[in-house]
Amino acid sequence: MTPPAMAEADRSVLDEAWGRIPHTREGQAEQGSFTQTRIERVITLIVGPGSLVLGAQAFFAAFGPGDEAPGWHLPLVLAVFVPLIAMIVACSVGRFARVFSGIFAVVFVLALTLWPFATAGGPSPVPTENPWIFYLVNVATVATIVAFPLPLQVAWTVATPLLFGVVRLLQAGGRPEFVLPIALDVSFALILGSVLVTLGWMYRSIAANVDQARASAVTSYASAAATAATEHERVAVAALMHDSVLGALLAAERASTPRERTLAVSMAREALTRLANAEKDALEGSDEPVPATRLADDIESAARELGVELTVIRQVEEGTPRVPGRIARALVLAAMQAVANAVQHAEAQGLSVQLTGYTAPGGVAVRVRDTGPGFDVSAIPPDRLGIRGSIVARLAAVGGRSDIDAHEGGTTVTLEWESGDRW
Known part of the structure; x- marks a missing residue:
């Protein structure tokens, strides 16, 4: 979680x-x-x-x-x-x-x-x-x-x-x-x-x-309920990984014909969609489109809950299309995973978040930057899902794109969505 x-x-x-x-x-x-x-x-x-x-x-x-x-x-x-x-x-x-x-x-x-x-x-x-x-x-x-x-x-x-x-x-x-x-x-x-x-x-x-x-009783109840919810989600994600993701990987490995490959790709996309939405519940909200600036407000609010005082730089053109609720949530959650990584691994050095909204082609982009020591993306162990699951897979599941540029001078995570993308 x-x-x-x-x-x-x-x-x-x-x-x-x-x-x-x-x-x-x-x-x-x-x-x-x-x-x-x-x-x-x-x-x-x-x-x-x-x-x-x-x-x-x-x-x-x-x-x-x-x-x-x-x-x-x-x-x-x-x-x-x-x-x-x-x-x-x-x-x-x-x-x-x-x-x-x-x-x-x-x-x-x-x-x-x-x-x-x-x-x-x-x-x-x-x-x-x-x-x-x-x-x-x-x-x-x-x-x-x-x-x-x-x-x-x-x-x-x-x-x-x-x-x-x-x-x-x-x-x-x-x-x-x-x-x-x-x-x-x-x-x-x-x-x-x-x-x-x-x-x-x-x-x-x-x-x-x-x-x-x-x-004290309410705090204990909240702690116990939160622990139970975490365990429930862990079990659900484990079952999802076993049933959906593993099944898709096995299908891709055994595919030998174009039809089987197409089926394996479809299974993989469905598995990524379900994995990216494992945290979604009935209280998460509707898919009603929201203004692009709403993403900046949500990122700032979520950052405060992490103990990080963050002001998102807004560069939103007039006429920027509204973002569907499901995609907006995916962008905010992916951005917060990038912020959490910057806080944990770069001690929030030079941390900044920029929201860009443009009309041609219509879409939004969120960039999370830090000036930490950077890292080698290819060297991330396979069992670490912080980037693969919470950023890359989450954006891919809603038709978005993500790019991670890491070097010795810092890391930039770019999250993009265009209104013409399929989602």
């Missing part, structure tokens, strides 16, 4: 394997993160209603007597609750959840930082009553699960409750009766926030492991 055909087979197998996995809008975006995508959606759906419950508690608490000085209460409430509402809506609909969650987490920390200034000159706080902003401490923590990476989640989980404790003590003027209630509130917020962050990390890790296991 030639390298382009093997790459095409691997891609088809992977496409078939992924096709066995159910696809939805989320899953189509990233086939390799099938479970992670759904876990992220589940997390946002949980964060939205959960934040709504705690946010409603804080909202109703904000209607009571506030600790803020005159002129601070309404701006702080609007600054905190507007991003909170936007975050809840975004998490519920599954759009821009990360952006609005990050905005709320940052705005809440800024509001906490301003709390000592907002409460300066306000009513005296009561140790047993928490301000409305306290109920949103863990909402800010859970917002980071959606918005930030794990290190920032941990930092917010630790820093936000501690910041609340500091600003609450500053509000109370450091009175001793506030120390124990604030310590309990901070401890509760730290424990709850740690549990939430740990759960988010655990579910994401499980999802990543599941996706990795799925990807």
Whole structure:
């Protein structure tokens, strides 16, 4: 199997394997993160209603007597609750959840930082009553699960409750009766926030492991299927060589009359045709004629699959005839065999490919050149079919011509087809 055909087979197998996995809008975006995508959606759906419950508690608490000085209460409430509402809506609909969650987490920390200034000159706080902003401490923590990476989640989980404790003590003027209630509130917020962050990390890790296991399974399946396909093709080609090619050679050896020679030539041509098309399958495409420039595009695409960045030089005259699909495929496959030979034996030195299309007589020519050490065509062992089978026989089977010019300064493989040729 030639390298382009093997790459095409691997891609088809992977496409078939992924096709066995159910696809939805989320899953189509990233086939390799099938479970992670759904876990992220589940997390946002949980964060939205959960934040709504705690946010409603804080909202109703904000209607009571506030600790803020005159002129601070309404701006702080609007600054905190507007991003909170936007975050809840975004998490519920599954759009821009990360952006609005990050905005709320940052705005809440800024509001906490301003709390000592907002409460300066306000009513005296009561140790047993928490301000409305306290109920949103863990909402800010859970917002980071959606918005930030794990290190920032941990930092917010630790820093936000501690910041609340500091600003609450500053509000109370450091009175001793506030120390124990604030310590309990901070401890509760730290424990709850740690549990939430740990759960988010655990579910994401499980999802990543599941996706990795799925990807490994699909890769193993693709490798096994490709190996099986290669073995199947090897058996089929071996049988073809034995039944068709060997039969044609025996007929040619025993031919003694013009009729027998004609029959042997017919058998040989049929054998070469079947051998050249051994790689063809139902997914290869129709014989519908294609533009000559399509050959250049296909050669570049196949070269990239080999890891070779190649730009085909196009010199196609206007009016160049369209190339039948079967012949186009034969030219592309033969050219790719020549490219593969240049990469393997000449290390792609000076590798270039030129496509020429002409109108009189109508046809196309593909030339693959390299500046490697060259080789002796006549010295190629009989059992090496890279040139004989994949280039010469393949072109001969579709009525094309091939020429190989190899010398010490390099090798040029010319592949030609004319619209007047029989095929």
